[in-house]
Amino acid sequence: MRIYETTFVINPQTDDSTIDKHVKDVQEIIASSNGKIIHESAMGTRRLAYEIKGLTQGYYASFLYEAESDVLGKLDRHFKINEAYIRDLTIRIEADPEDVIKQIDPFGKHGSGRDNDNDDNSSNRRGHSRDSSRDDDKKEEAKAEAPAEEKPAEKAVEAEEKTEEAPAESADSSDSSDEKKEL
Amino acid sequence: MAVVRGKKICRFCENKINYINYKDERILKRFTNERGKIIPRRVTGNCAMHQRKLTTAIKRGRVLAIVAFESESYR
Numbered sequence A: 001m002r003i004y005e006t007t008f009v010i011n012p013q014t015d016d017s018t019i020d021k022h023v024k025d026v027q028e029i030i031a032s033s034n035g036k037i038i039h040e041s042a043m044g045t046r047r048l049a050y051e052i053k054g055l056t057q058g059y060y061a062s063f064l065y066e067a068e069s070d071v072l073g074k075l076d077r078h079f080k081i082n083e084a085y086i087r088d089l090t091i092r093i094e095a096d097p098e099d100v101i102k103q104i105d106p107f108g109k110h111g112s113g114r115d116n117d118n119d120d121n122s123s124n125r126r127g128h129s130r131d132s133s134r135d136d137d138k139k140e141e142a143k144a145e146a147p148a149e150e151k152p153a154e155k156a157v158e159a160e161e162k163t164e165e166a167p168a169e170s171a172d173s174s175d176s177s178d179e180k181k182e183l
Numbered sequence B: 001m002a003v004v005r006g007k008k009i010c011r012f013c014e015n016k017i018n019y020i021n022y023k024d025e026r027i028l029k030r031f032t033n034e035r036g037k038i039i040p041r042r043v044t045g046n047c048a049m050h051q052r053k054l055t056t057a058i059k060r061g062r063v064l065a066i067v068a069f070e071s072e073s074y075r
């Protein structure tokens, strides 16, 4: 038994009962793998950051659960054959589920209790109807793109770590004393 | 990001956050620029561990269309 979190996006252009059914189907698949749901969050209909299959909005739902690993294949198949699901992601949770739940439901409670500066940022963004027509083709392959993108970005982070340490060391050896007093 | 040079505090350490929620649009946005690129930790002051977790979270958020992929055009 392992802890997983599955988040999926459903095409919202249908009635509520159909959406409910799509959510329940996922729940049943989890249950069929000896699953126990730890936390469920329905984030509701949100604007997509980029268009998917011509849609600009999606219905988001997420389950945090413990289940046998065969659930992964079952879910994968389910999401693949059913076109109502426009995006899905299942991850294994290695953190303490309590920590995860603490950070969950940012949409419901509006915020995760952290500092509130930059808030206007997100509300601004929501108001902008993103003109994503140009990068449509790109987004179609968003999924395929994702893993490819992983590497350069990670290298960038590593590289950055190195450049950051270097100046700190040189500062220590010579004129660090002045610098530290200033700060 | 109001971070004074030489006095960097990791916001996640400060708030004792062990898990970064990839579904939290606000957090993901706070650490990406207007093009959707991840802001380096030299600018934000995040510690290496949290920057790593944040990077993972942002990438997951992109897959789920919670935040945009890096793009030439403004969002």
Ligand SMILES: [Zn+2]
Pocket (backbone or CB within 6 Å): B010, B011, B012, B013, B014, B046, B047, B048, B049, B050
């Ligand atoms: Zn940290």
